[in-house]
Amino acid sequence: MTHTDAEVTAETLDRLIGRARRSVNVALTGSAGYVEAVLRRLVQVPSGVTVRVLCNPAALDVAPARLRSLPTVRVLRHELCGIVVVDGMSAFLRLGNEGAADERAAVVTDRAAVSTLQLLYAGAWSRGRRLVDHPEPSPRLRSELTRRILEQLRSGRTDATAAGALQVSLRTYRRHVAEIMRELEASSRFQAGVRAVELGLLHETR
Structure with missing residues (x-):
């Protein structure tokens, strides 16, 4: 050793x-x-x-x-x-x-x-x-903003609270969430979180 x-x-x-x-x-x-x-x-x-x-x-x-x-x-x-x-x-x-x-x-x-x-x-x-x-995530999914939004989704915060934490409008936040779910081919926010972990966009919680 x-x-x-x-x-x-x-x-x-x-x-x-x-x-x-x-x-x-x-x-x-x-x-x-x-x-x-x-x-x-x-x-x-x-x-x-x-x-x-x-x-x-x-x-x-x-x-x-x-x-x-x-x-x-x-x-x-x-x-x-x-x-x-x-x-x-x-x-x-x-x-x-x-x-x-x-x-x-x-x-x-x-x-x-x-x-x-x-x-x-x-x-x-x-x-x-x-x-x-194992699909290769797009550059959009690898952005820092996407990671922060995924963290907000995983935390279970309401859209309004999450948008405030990220300092974006509620409408902008929801648009980003919809785009992320579409790219992850997720039908729910929970599924989006699972897919994000699978792709290494989020670390698995213990």
């Missing part, structure tokens, strides 16, 4: 993924450095190796085009831990909170521990949604 930086992460991933002979299972978080390091190495994996990539919406935001170019990618809207499991025999595991000063990582080679990580990955993978079925 060591303190990590971009160089250490890249070197470690090069060493582990470079040994792959059968499979590479990856879970990507929204850390740009980690996502970039993994994707750079994956393009060099031999064609006979099975590669599966599971990412959350934040990771998808980092490199959407490259992730969409990979053959087997799924999106899971829950928080993920950064993991790379190679051939079911070794693993790279990111530890700690995103961006923490003491961010660390572990290289795991104990067979029982790697087997457990593989099982956890398989469970998360089974709940993931195929990337081809």
Whole structure:
């Protein structure tokens, strides 16, 4: 277990993924450095190796085009831990909170521990949604105003209260809500909230 930086992460991933002979299972978080390091190495994996990539919406935001170019990618809207499991025999595991000063990582080679990580990955993978079925939100849906309106909808505030909080007229607020629901293809405000979480526009409440 060591303190990590971009160089250490890249070197470690090069060493582990470079040994792959059968499979590479990856879970990507929204850390740009980690996502970039993994994707750079994956393009060099031999064609006979099975590669599966599971990412959350934040990771998808980092490199959407490259992730969409990979053959087997799924999106899971829950928080993920950064993991790379190679051939079911070794693993790279990111530890700690995103961006923490003491961010660390572990290289795991104990067979029982790697087997457990593989099982956890398989469970998360089974709940993931195929990337081809995960629509890319429009720039309008990614705007700061849309995020604030979605937060107001989730809080359950009345339209008048929400419009006041956003400092817009009631008519303008309702127009924005209607446009958001139309783009999300939602028939109710509750459904709009669910779709917003699925697309990573809102974080899931706990």
